[in-house]
Amino acid sequence: MSPMKADFVNPIYEATTDVLQSMLELDVKRGELKTSEELISGNEANVAIGVTGDLSGSILFSFSRDMALSMVESMAGMEVNELDKFVTSALGEVANIISGNAATFLNQQDYDCDIVPPRVIIGENQSLSMATDSVLVIPLKTDMGEFEINLAIWSNK
Numbered sequence: 001m002s003p004m005k006a007d008f009v010n011p012i013y014e015a016t017t018d019v020l021q022s023m024l025e026l027d028v029k030r031g032e033l034k035t036s037e038e039l040i041s042g043n044e045a046n047v048a049i050g051v052t053g054d055l056s057g058s059i060l061f062s063f064s065r066d067m068a069l070s071m072v073e074s075m076a077g078m079e080v081n082e083l084d085k086f087v088t089s090a091l092g093e094v095a096n097i098i099s100g101n102a103a104t105f106l107n108q109q110d111y112d113c114d115i116v117p118p119r120v121i122i123g124e125n126q127s128l129s130m131a132t133d134s135v136l137v138i139p140l141k142t143d144m145g146e147f148e149i150n151l152a153i154w155s156n157k
Helices: 006-024 065-076 085-108
Strands: 034-036 039-041 045-053 055-063 113-115 119-122 126-128 135-142 145-155
Touching: 006 055, 006 065, 006 085, 006 135, 006 145, 045 065, 045 085, 055 065, 055 085, 065 085, 065 145, 085 113, 085 119
Parallel strands: none
Antiparallel strands: 034 135, 039 126, 045 055, 045 113, 045 119, 055 145, 135 145
16 A cells, blocks of 8 residues: 555545536635545545545545535525435535546546545544554635545555
């Protein structure tokens, strides 16, 4: 297993900023990167996407409850008040679009990889077991709130 490299971390960050800008007109500011030994969601609304192929592992998008509701309200044009099936489905779709774009960017850098359909996890401090001992945490800020991308990805090349 090779450690995470900027050449496969940056496309995931770029895909996130592109999709949130185009779908929600949100500017995304990156905080200081940190590492963790576990993939733990500190927020209430989480979407995990598996990555297969030249890269393996998971991407966990972790949104605060308020940001998740604000995003879906903006997308749907209607008020939403709880993390129900409609909201979780919409969050899964946003994460799917971001991850699909990231896979396209990665393919352009000669990483042949695919994504696995999203799993939505509701609840704070949920731990996901990963076959790695290193998780890169990318904290992000927008006008709708803060969220994190947790990456547990390695190269199989």
